[in-house]
Amino acid sequence: xxxxxxxxxxxxxxxxxxxxxxxxxxxxxxxxxxxxxxxxxxxxxxxxxxxxxxxxxxxxxxxxxxxxxxxxxxxxxxxxxxxxxxxxxxxxxxxxxxxxxxxxxxxxxxxxxxxxxxxxxxxxxxxxxxxxxxxxxxxxxxxxxxxxxxxxxxxxxxxxxxxxxxxxxxxxxxxxxxxxxxxxxxxxxxxxxxxxxxxxxxxxxxxxxxxxxxxxxxxxxxxxxxxxxxxxxxxxxxxxxxxxxxxxxxxxxxxxxxxxxxxxxxxxxxxxxxxxxxxxxxxxxxxxxxxxxxxxxxxxxxxxxxxxxxxxxxxxxxxxxxxxxxxxxxxxxxxxxxxxxxxxxxxxxxxxxxxxxxxxxxxxxxxxxxxxxxxxxxxxxxxxxxxxxx
Amino acid sequence: xxxxxxxxxxxxxxxxxxxxxxxxxxxxxxxxxxxxxxxxxxxxxxxxxxxxxxxxxxxxxxxxxxxxxxxxxxxxxxxxxxxxxxxxxxxxxxxxxxxxxxxxxxxxxxxxxxxxxxxxxxxxxxxxxxxxxxxxxxxxxxxxxxxxxxxxxxxxxxxxxxxxxxxxxxxxxxxxxxxxxxxxxxxxxxxxxxxxxxxxxxxxxxxxxxxxxxxxxxxxxxxxxxxxxxxxxxxxxxxxxxxxxxxxxxxxxxxxxxxxxxxxxxxxxxxxxxxxxxxxxxxxxxxxxxxxxxxxxxxxxxxxxxxxxxxxxxxxxxxxxxxxxxxxxxxxxxxxxxxxxxxxxxxxxxxxxxxxxxxxxxxxxxxxxxxxxxxxxxxxxxxxxxxxxx
Numbered sequence: 001x002x003x004x005x006x007x008x009x010x011x012x013x014x015x016x017x018x019x020x021x022x023x024x025x026x027x028x029x030x031x032x033x034x035x036x037x038x039x040x041x042x043x044x045x046x047x048x049x050x051x052x053x054x055x056x057x058x059x060x061x062x063x064x065x066x067x068x069x070x071x072x073x074x075x076x077x078x079x080x081x082x083x084x085x086x087x088x089x090x091x092x093x094x095x096x097x098x099x100x101x102x103x104x105x106x107x108x109x110x111x112x113x114x115x116x117x118x119x120x121x122x123x124x125x126x127x128x129x130x131x132x133x134x135x136x137x138x139x140x141x142x143x144x145x146x147x148x149x150x151x152x153x154x155x156x157x158x159x160x161x162x163x164x165x166x167x168x169x170x171x172x173x174x175x176x177x178x179x180x181x182x183x184x185x186x187x188x189x190x191x192x193x194x195x196x197x198x199x200x201x202x203x204x205x206x207x208x209x210x211x212x213x214x215x216x217x218x219x220x221x222x223x224x225x226x227x228x229x230x231x232x233x234x235x236x237x238x239x240x241x242x243x244x245x246x247x248x249x250x251x252x253x254x255x256x257x258x259x260x261x262x263x264x265x266x267x268x269x270x271x272x273x274x275x276x277x278x279x280x281x282x283x284x285x286x287x288x289x290x291x292x293x294x295x296x297x298x299x300x301x302x303x304x305x306x307x308x309x310x311x312x313x314x315x316x317x318x319x320x321x322x323x324x325x326x327x328x329x330x331x332x333x334x335x336x337x338x339x340x341x342x343x344x345x346x347x348x349x350x351x352x353x354x355x356x357x358x359x360x361x362x363x364x365x366x367x368x369x370x371x372x373x374x375x376x377x378x379x380x381x382x383x384x385x386x387x388x389x390x
Numbered sequence: 391x392x393x394x395x396x397x398x399x400x401x402x403x404x405x406x407x408x409x410x411x412x413x414x415x416x417x418x419x420x421x422x423x424x425x426x427x428x429x430x431x432x433x434x435x436x437x438x439x440x441x442x443x444x445x446x447x448x449x450x451x452x453x454x455x456x457x458x459x460x461x462x463x464x465x466x467x468x469x470x471x472x473x474x475x476x477x478x479x480x481x482x483x484x485x486x487x488x489x490x491x492x493x494x495x496x497x498x499x500x501x502x503x504x505x506x507x508x509x510x511x512x513x514x515x516x517x518x519x520x521x522x523x524x525x526x527x528x529x530x531x532x533x534x535x536x537x538x539x540x541x542x543x544x545x546x547x548x549x550x551x552x553x554x555x556x557x558x559x560x561x562x563x564x565x566x567x568x569x570x571x572x573x574x575x576x577x578x579x580x581x582x583x584x585x586x587x588x589x590x591x592x593x594x595x596x597x598x599x600x601x602x603x604x605x606x607x608x609x610x611x612x613x614x615x616x617x618x619x620x621x622x623x624x625x626x627x628x629x630x631x632x633x634x635x636x637x638x639x640x641x642x643x644x645x646x647x648x649x650x651x652x653x654x655x656x657x658x659x660x661x662x663x664x665x666x667x668x669x670x671x672x673x674x675x676x677x678x679x680x681x682x683x684x685x686x687x688x689x690x691x692x693x694x695x696x697x698x699x700x701x702x703x704x705x706x707x708x709x710x711x712x713x714x715x716x717x718x719x720x721x722x723x724x725x726x727x728x729x730x731x732x733x734x735x736x737x738x739x740x741x742x743x744x745x746x747x748x749x750x751x752x753x754x755x756x757x758x759x760x761x762x763x764x765x766x767x768x769x770x771x772x773x774x775x776x777x778x779x780x
Contacts, residue, residue: 353750
């Protein structure tokens with residue numbers, strides 16, 4: 001059961017003011033200016049402690065035709081519902097997805113399943129930019145396998161419209177006919193109010209917070225997709241907009257705002273998704289991040305099976321691990337494969353938290369039985385191969 | 391493809407002598423006495439370095455009727471094939487499984503699937519003695535759900551036979567009619583040759599070995615189900631007969647015998663199996679082991695889902711974690727649940743290797759997306775609950 005806000009409101013006697021927008025933070029005066037959306041009436045609300053949880057906003061291109069009917073972001077449940085209704089009612093034949101990240105991939109699959117002819121455009125030279133190019137290529141292959149046409153390295157230039165409806169997506173080099181367009185171009189933290197109030201921002205303009213989720217201004221907390229995290233592998237501040245991280249932020253902020261003791265020590269960059277039968281997961285740092293940090297690394301990719309190769313349902317997977325040259329410290333991992341592949345990334349995630357070397361990962365006492373794994377778990381095999389290069 | 395021994399023999403020019411049994415080790419003389427099974431001819435074979443890999447032997451009760459037709463162990467592929475052939479040809483109606491461990495459970499499922507009426511007898515007060523009683527009860531419930539009748543706390547007393555065929559299993563308190571009986575009463579290391587030769591034995595009479603898999607006698611190695619391991623959580627020698635451990639033993643022994651450098655540092659007691667739709671996994675130490683070690687612990691069991699509760703295919707699972715009172719150090723974990731539950735034990739396994747506290751486990755950046763997990767992975771939820779009791 002999903003709890004309705006009313007439940008919390010009743011339980012904790014919270015004054016929930018829906019249909020309002022905060023338009024200004026007056027930190028010195030310990031008050032916020034709230035505007036009622038219905039009639040524009042404004043009112044100052046006082047606070048002792050303030051939590052900023054403004055979330056993220058999707059990148060929305062300010063391009064010709066961007067407001068035409070048939071162009072959708074899917075940054076809210078409501079927009080998702082609208083998109084589905086549009087497809088059901090208008091029966092578009094051709095869909096274009098702009099962006100090859102988590103949202104773009106999931107929406108590509110969704111449109112294919114709805115029977116549309118789907119094209120995906122990404123300005124990056126690969127889909128799934130959170131994977132290294134070699135692993136991203138496996139994802140592209142799977143997308144093509146379900147009939148998705150992919151154009152890499154092409155920026156969105158605008159939209160063709162007719163009578164207020166989208167009819168095509170224009171890139172630098174071509175026009176793609178489309179009756180429906182889904183934008184999955186990523187998000188940025190909604191830190192506008194914080195910035196205007198002089199609260200210090202950090203990575204990607206996310207609100208800088210301590211491990212207690214306190215901002216640089218006393219009495220003001222921030223949590224969720226508007227707030228920064230700390231990357232435990234790079235040992236640097238890091239912006240990532242993920243539900244699991246936002247949830248941890250909120251828990252720590254709630255405890256510390258109420259005077260309790262809690263810390264959010266950080267993330268290791270774990271993420272997972274699936275496109276049709278393909279599971280895609282990553283944790284730690286990828287090659288382009290390592291380059292940026294000036295780290296010297298080795299990497300190895302192995303192919304194996306999700307279960308004992310002779311067991312029904314065993315399917316292929318690829319595991320790539322990256323380790324620091326010399327020390328052998330695990331720096332990251334990526335997994336692409338069939339059912340049972342993806343959640344293996346948790347092995348990598350825990351090992352990253354623990355600061356293990358790939359040699360240590362190769363020795364781990366991981367669970368084996370034919371329905372679950374080959375005798376040597378693919379992650380351990382990749383670790384062994386990577387250890388040879390250290 | 392499973393490689394035949396011939397492939398290795400040819401590749402490495404190994405003199406493979408099948409159909410022989412070693413009957414004596416003469417360590418001082420650096421030779422072994424091999425007897426050809428076909429004709430009993432004996433011959434001394436010299437060695438510079440010796441590997442003992444004699445494996446394990448199943449507990450076989452020396453009880454009235456134990457050699458009757460229809461009574462099977464499944465300790466070799468050949469015995470499994472014979473059992474299947476027996477069921478196909480003789481069409482038994484009633485099967486009794488003796489032993490409620492991994493083999494017993496898997497065979498109970500196999501016989502149910504073959505249409506037999508199945509009864510399982512175990513002398514222990516629960517099935518799956520490698521789980522704590524509360525978690526074992528979930529497994530028993532699932533077994534009953536597929537129609538298996540279970541008798542706990544009843545030792546095997548003998549067999550009833552007729553014309554050389556088994557007709558029933560006799561326990562201390564009852565006789566169970568049966569046309570086929572499968573014994574899954576565990577194994578013990580086959581260390582008879584080693585013991586006779588004066589090689590020091592350890593836990594459960596397994597051959598004591600160093601982390602290089604060297605026995606207490608120079609020039610003699612041991613590996614696999616006949617050899618001891620080291621438990622990284624209890625910090626004590628530990629006997630466990632599992633394919634994944636044996637495989638690691640063999641790799642290290644092979645390297646060090648050949649003059650290379652390798653170490654097998656130990657295990658954390660990870661194991662996994664499945665009975666019908668139920669996945670069962672454990673790692674670390676369970677309550678009875680902790681009692682024996684005199685450790686003071688806290689434990690918490692939580693119920694959650696394998697995926698986001700609203701996602702198709704989400705099923706229930708229970709996670710139990712145990713931690714040291716005071717320090718909060720993770721000591722063990724057990725998982726019982728539907729598809730996707732079991733391999734989560736690897737999170738526990740890696741955390742045990744790393745010596746993490748349950749508080750650290752609760753903070754892990756584990757992979758979340760609705761097809762794979764609730765926002766808080768059940769293992770993290772269990773860790774959070776356990777941390778409250780520390």
